[in-house]
Each structure stands twice: as structure tokens, then as C-alpha cells.
Amino acid sequence: MKDPFWAVLDTLGGQSAARYDWDLALSQWKTYPVFRQQFLQLTSHVASAVDCPTPCGFGCPRRVIHHSAEEITGLCDERWAPKVALTRPQLSIYRLNRPAIGKALAMALGITDRLTDLPKIPHTLRLGDFNAPTHECFPVILTFEDDRVALTHGIQALCLTYTARFILLAPTREHLSAKAEEQLTARGSLFLAMDELVTLADNGQFRLKQGGSPFRALLPDHYAEPGDSLPANIFRQRGDQWEIRFQGGEIINLQRQDGLEYITMLLASPGKALSVLDIYHLGKLDDEQRAMALGGGIAVGDRRAIEDYQSALREIDEELQGAGDENDLHRLEELRGQKEWLLDEVSNMKGPGGLLRYAHDPLRRPRDNVRKAIQRTLKGLVENHMSDLAAHLQPMATIRGSAITYQPTEPTTWETRPVVG
Numbered sequence: 001m002k003d004p005f006w007a008v009l010d011t012l013g014g015q016s017a018a019r020y021d022w023d024l025a026l027s028q029w030k031t032y033p034v035f036r037q038q039f040l041q042l043t044s045h046v047a048s049a050v051d052c053p054t055p056c057g058f059g060c061p062r063r064v065i066h067h068s069a070e071e072i073t074g075l076c077d078e079r080w081a082p083k084v085a086l087t088r089p090q091l092s093i094y095r096l097n098r099p100a101i102g103k104a105l106a107m108a109l110g111i112t113d114r115l116t117d118l119p120k121i122p123h124t125l126r127l128g129d130f131n132a133p134t135h136e137c138f139p140v141i142l143t144f145e146d147d148r149v150a151l152t153h154g155i156q157a158l159c160l161t162y163t164a165r166f167i168l169l170a171p172t173r174e175h176l177s178a179k180a181e182e183q184l185t186a187r188g189s190l191f192l193a194m195d196e197l198v199t200l201a202d203n204g205q206f207r208l209k210q211g212g213s214p215f216r217a218l219l220p221d222h223y224a225e226p227g228d229s230l231p232a233n234i235f236r237q238r239g240d241q242w243e244i245r246f247q248g249g250e251i252i253n254l255q256r257q258d259g260l261e262y263i264t265m266l267l268a269s270p271g272k273a274l275s276v277l278d279i280y281h282l283g284k285l286d287d288e289q290r291a292m293a294l295g296g297g298i299a300v301g302d303r304r305a306i307e308d309y310q311s312a313l314r315e316i317d318e319e320l321q322g323a324g325d326e327n328d329l330h331r332l333e334e335l336r337g338q339k340e341w342l343l344d345e346v347s348n349m350k351g352p353g354g355l356l357r358y359a360h361d362p363l364r365r366p367r368d369n370v371r372k373a374i375q376r377t378l379k380g381l382v383e384n385h386m387s388d389l390a391a392h393l394q395p396m397a398t399i400r401g402s403a404i405t406y407q408p409t410e411p412t413t414w415e416t417r418p419v420v421g
Helices: 005-009 019-026 032-039 098-109 148-161 178-187 258-267 276-280 287-293 303-325 329-349 364-383 387-397
Strands: 016-018 040-046 062-066 072-075 084-086 092-096 112-117 124-131 137-143 167-170 190-193 198-200 206-208 234-238 241-245 252-255 273-275 403-405
Touching (some): 005 019, 019 032, 019 092, 032 098, 040 303, 098 112, 098 124, 098 137, 098 198, 098 206, 137 148, 148 167, 148 178, 178 190, 258 276, 258 364, 258 387, 273 276, 276 364, 276 403, 303 329
Parallel strands (some): 137 167, 167 190
Antiparallel strands (some): 016 092, 072 084, 198 206, 241 252
């Protein structure tokens, strides 16, 4: 099933609309609250018209009429649809948070995040680069052109801008003309529709709908054929090195390091929550040793929690500005209360000099060491042109609490048994 917001974005050249319009189009989609929180950004603008879904053929919106501060209606001038009651928050303009959605897509696609606007091509930006295992680098372009003519002109401009092959992403295939597709094919470039490629999970991260590199069509000779005798996914020790392969691609070898051992333990037990303490000690603790290690107390706070609170504070500050512009006193009071509570929480987690306050957390050192070791390994995978695998394993580096789980969105089988001799 396709996430419906891609089709909505395909009709919004500026990627912005009133809150009423976003709700009207997406409120029946179960993941809409996650999408709204993660990827929509409140602006200081207010709508003078809202969408009218009546199929009258005129394509005109409902005009917003302010009868008083409390009474606002949306009126169909053609009288084909009844008027609707509106509130001031529903008229607030929300725009797509392009940096946020760009980073989330880059992580899901396994590309290097280098979000930059392309000023000469409207509604189009460079999302990043796909560093292929063949050592080629392909620019990844994301476009939000909202009609067929505009997209065709945009593709022509991209072909003039980039002399080498590139990857073009768009919300859907709706605006891709046969002529534009032929031009991309002639250049050896690749077009991908996001509604066919990824889906938005409940945790706000994008997930690939199918296994395998999304860009494998660019390198048909590189990826393994069905008759390949080796497992498609390998993460195992061979002597002093680790042998690694992902989705039938090229095999690389890395020198032994802690992060490789930690990841191997997790891949060998998909869907199972493994204790951070057991991972840190490579499963060698007995019950008595584990009880002694856990006898040190509880954590008052950690850096990740503070970062989450600070991110929430930035979002509240943006909402406060919007509520102030609208003179929404009730919303201002509510947001100020939330901000005060968050500031108190951050203050409680910090001691003198702004340092984190811990109460002898027995898992702090294992958790920090495991996270850092996994992050170093993921960086090494990227440097060895395995960005797609690094993106697949990235959730392992986000450790909260006392356990880590390898939970792939699609069933993924790994060969993790060490090779002896």
C-alpha cells in the first residue's frame, strides 16, 4: 500500500498548505500524526482560502470569511458545497520540513546526506550522493515539480547540469512523461517514485518496501545473480577479519573490532532484545557476574534524552511564534506550560557546570562503549562503499534503556557462523 502523502506533495509546488487542508487530505491515514510531527513545520502565514473537495469541476477553494474572532467559515462561492466552520489553528500554514525529510530519506536509501538547493531548477534539490560499491558517485536529486510540463523541463535542465549519470526521485510517477523518461534512459540515469520505494514507519523513519539496493538497476552486473552459491547476507568472522556481504553485493573484509562482534551478536538473534550488558561482555557473564554488574544504581539522565528534550524545545519555540502571530492566547499558555516542564527536566539531568548528572548508572559505560563501537563500524562500512548496509544497521546505534534489538522491516537472513581454518 502506498503512503498517501506522496500524492498530496505531488500537487503542492511550494509544499505548503493550511492545517485544514493537510487534515482533510490525510486524516484517515493512520501514520498521519507521525508525518505531521516529523515533517510539517508551522509558519507565520495564515490561509485566506481552504480546499473544497466538492467535485463540481470548477476547482476553486472555499473562501475564508472572518465574521468575528470566534466565528470563521469557509464559503463555496459557487454554492455547490455547504459552508464549513473553521478555527484559527486550522488556518495556520504548515510547510514541508525539507531538511528533516531529506535526512530521513538519505538514511533509508543509504546515501551520503548533502542537502543543497538547486536554485536554477524550481522545487528541486540535491538530496545527497550514492557512493556505489564500484567506487562511482551518483548525485541523488529530489524534485517536487507539480505538473508534467514542469517536470519535463526540470529533467532537461538536470541533463544539462550533470554530465554524468544521476538518480532522480519524485513523489510519484504521475508527472513523468514518456519523453522525459526516454531522455533519462538515454543518459543512463535512474528515475524512482518515492511512493513505490519507501513507507513511513510508526517511529518516523522511512523503510524500503523491498530488499536489495534501490539503485541496483544502475549496476546490473555488480549484484549477485540468483545462482550465486554464497549467502546474500554475510556478517561473520574469518580468522582475524570479518567477512561482510549485503543483499548479494560485493564482499568486503574488515579487521576485527568490537563493533563487528557486537553487530554479529545482534544479527544472529533478529527480533530478540539483547541486554546491553551481555553485548558489551560478548555473552560471557554468568548470573552472579551479571547481578554484581547491575548493582550500581539507576541513571538520572543521559545525553540522548537531553538532546530529545532540546529538539522538542526548539519545536515549541517555533509554535510559540506562530501562536503569538495569531494571538492565540489559549495555545500560548499551553505551550508555555510545556516549555517550562521541559526546561525543568533538562535542569534536573544536569549538575554543576552543565555536566550530566548520573547516579552510578551501571549500564552507562557499557551503553556508551557499545554505541560508540557500533558507530565506528558503521562509519567503516560507509568508507568501504557499503552505505546501504550502514543505513540498514543504523538503528542499532540508537540505544535507549538496557537492551538492543535487531528488528529489520523485512525478513532478513544472515550467515553469522565463524569460519574456522
